[in-house]
Amino acid sequence: MGTLIEEIFSRKAGRPVRAGEILLLDVDYIMSHDNTTPLAIKAFRDIGKPIHDKNRIVLHLDHAYPAPNVLAAENHRKIIDFVREQELPHFHHQGVCHQVMIEEGYITPGAIVIGADSHSNTYGAMGAFGAGLGSTEIAVAWVTGKCWFKVPETIRIELTGKAQSGVYAKDVMIYIAGMMGMDGGTYRSVEFGGDYIENLPMNERIVFPNMSTEIGAKCGLIAADEVTLEYLRTQTPAQGTYEMIRPVNPRYERVIQIDVSQLAPQVSCHPDVDHVKPLEEVVGLDVHEVYIGTCTNARYEDIEIVANMLKGKKVNPFTRVIVTPASERIYKKAMKNGLIEILLEAGCTVTGTGCGACIGRHGGILAAGERALTTMNRNFIGRMGSPQAEIYLASPATAAATALAGKIADPRKIGEQESGN
């Protein structure tokens, strides 16, 4: 009996647990990447104990990959040497860690996965517990196989109705961030449900747990259902039998109801993710860079939306339009189906996979006085380069419309022009 997080933790603990308890639990996978692994290696050496189970460790190179400078290269060297020294079987450099974790079948319903990355919440889209931690705790989990958790209280967000044309999961999640604020979910499990969520495909579902980080949540969860299991069966190597864990007579701290059919496209404006406005209010602002990438919105379906809107057109010549597919699997599919060619013909720059411009290291750094509109999840000051640059967050459709106009533009209006209205 309990909320989704209480049900998931109860199975791991082997007894019913309630919000407020502190547990020491076995973790299924321990994820870290090139930004956070070097510190974990240092802590691991300091602890001086052997690795508990190599099979549970998953390492990625994605944050600054390929290396944009010598220091990044040295970090990669350190990690590759460590992988070889410890003979670690799970080492990846084919895209953004969270996307690869899902694609490679590490994330399954009921799993407990910790990551040295704040967007490890993403795994909640598969009905798994995913949470971000720092590097030292990753090293602790490497040697113990365990991590401590306080069972959080739950905020349920009940999303109902059908979204209007031009309104995507990203718009809905940005609206939620605006409504709840950056600390609206702090220390909480945020459970996303309702018929809107149930009817969404996996690529759209992922946006909600991913951005639950932006409201401070410990985890963002969507109960596994047939959509989840079908995705695992057809898209990943995870071919086991998984329980569809659901909340059972849950006691929620708070329930928020949102009728999605009432929402227009939304934008998180500079400089805070909860500085949210309906798209109409910011249409027309000059944009110097459009960045379509990241663990939030660079899946195949996102790139397909963009390519469909840009097909046979040219993006504004004075706006840098950068597309960074979230993984090589996505990249290959987009290439095979002609999407990459459409993007290149339209004047986009298509980069290799990875976190790219999202963390201001390479692949689209902003100058002072510039404004970017991106499909990212975070718009902190200075995140993409100059602290004098502005970052606006929106859906891939809004990004594509903006790329054409060179100004923030409404994807619904582009559609109207095409149909001659």
Add this chain to the structure above:
Amino acid sequence: MSKAWTFEDNLNTDEIIPGRFNITIDPLELAKNVFCEIKPDYAKNVKPGDVIVGGQNFGCGSSREHAPIAIKGSQAKCVIAASYARIFFRNAVNIGLPILECPEAAADITEGDDVDVNLATGEIFNRTNGHQYQARPLPEFVLKIAEAGGIVNFLKEHDIQELMK
């Protein structure tokens, strides 16, 4: 004297140390750029024992441990805030940066106040205005980690199970 450096609510990890400086894990190197965009004079003028005072949701954003390490590297004695973002809280505990949760102190202390902190008792005394505050007690297992000087040191001497005993 221990000078207070005050910060707004929702101070994020990019404001503590922008991502572009996280190419090193050396505390002293990180400390050179700590708060560089929001308080450019901090790194130059901070004195050992000074106190960081934040508001709600201190340290939100990335999971980067570089943020508490940069603060610790700057030789600030501790952080006092009304509340913490959860990963920052865990990270600070794990690396041994003392953090106190005290909304009253966070609201009352102003930049430049001379603040005396007793980390063992959680008592905070503002010498500038004479006000006394009491920080919230930390959970027992957090104190065990703090007493060991961080989780790494704890694990050198103990089994992880002992955290919960």
